Amino acid sequence: GASIELEELTKRYPGNPYPSVENVSMEIKAGETVIFVGPSGCGKSTTLKMINRLIEPTSGRIRIGDEDVTDIDPVKLRRKVGYAIQSSGLFPHMTVAENIALVPKMVGWSKSRVKDRVEEMLDLVGLDPREFHDRYPRQLSGGQQQRVGVARALAADPPVLLMDEPFGAVDPITRDHLQDELIRLQHELHKTIVFVTHDFDEAIKLGDRIAVLRERSHIAQFDTPEAILTN
Ligand code: ADP
Ligand code: ADP
Numbered sequence: 001g002a003s004i005e006l007e008e009l010t011k012r013y014p015g016n017p018y019p020s021v022e023n024v025s026m027e028i029k030a031g032e033t034v035i036f037v038g039p040s041g042c043g044k045s046t047t048l049k050m051i052n053r054l055i056e057p058t059s060g061r062i063r064i065g066d067e068d069v070t071d072i073d074p075v076k077l078r079r080k081v082g083y084a085i086q087s088s089g090l091f092p093h094m095t096v097a098e099n100i101a102l103v104p105k106m107v108g109w110s111k112s113r114v115k116d117r118v119e120e121m122l123d124l125v126g127l128d129p130r131e132f133h134d135r136y137p138r139q140l141s142g143g144q145q146q147r148v149g150v151a152r153a154l155a156a157d158p159p160v161l162l163m164d165e166p167f168g169a170v171d172p173i174t175r176d177h178l179q180d181e182l183i184r185l186q187h188e189l190h191k192t193i194v195f196v197t198h199d200f201d202e203a204i205k206l207g208d209r210i211a212v213l214r215e216r217s218h219i220a221q222f223d224t225p226e227a228i229l230t231n
Helices: 044-051 096-106 111-124 142-154 172-189 200-206 225-229
Strands: 004-011 021-028 033-037 059-064 081-085 160-164 192-196 209-213 219-223
Touching (some): 004 044, 021 044, 033 200, 044 059, 044 192, 081 142, 096 142, 111 142, 142 160, 142 172, 172 192, 172 200, 209 225, 219 225
Parallel strands (some): 033 192, 033 209, 081 160, 160 192
Antiparallel strands (some): 004 021, 209 219
């Protein structure tokens, strides 16, 4: 993994008089999993989108490892950061395989390596490649779409994973399996993970530390699950 450092990060959306994220500073260690919890609208998604360069911060800096990524080319960032969201964000005109292959292709993997990786990722999220490889997102259930979204985020093997309620629509048994896979990625591959969830059990199971956020992503508490539970 790689560390993530946010320095006085602020986002004001045009037309919105209030900042959605205000002066957030945070250090996430390499190989650490940090869970963001907090009420709907408190700026969790906005923060993740800024780290992933989907939206520009109004001010502040973002560092990943020893590189300042605040202004780098988003394509370069794709090598470092995988991103999975609740609504899966799959491209509807692309098959499952094409969606998963997107980032590895973008960052220059060979055709044969991409092909093997797509199969591997489908297996990882528990979808039989023979059945799902050539389907379109609309031909999948919500939970299956989410699993493909997770497969896509992991495909190029980035050191950092940003996951915004990635298992919300997945059935409980599959969710358990995906949580265990994520724990394996933490332990074996030392990924750095920022994970948004409303599920406190999930937060405790997956988190090294939990960041409890208030409006504008002000950090109310940032500590281990044990410390937060005893507070
Ligand atoms: P969360 O992920 O914690 O639910 P968001 O990051 O989605 O919160 O939103 C934070 C705040 O920013 C909310 O008040 C939301 O209404 C506002 N917001 C989000 N996107 C936009 C936008 N495109 N334009 C204006 N305001 C926005
Ligand atoms: P929405 O506004 O619908 O929540 P986002 O703006 O968060 O969607 O994401 C835009 C699209 O770009 C998504 O479909 C997402 O899956 C894709 N995407 C962005 N960054 C990455 C990444 N690092 N890895 C894989 N897919 C990505």
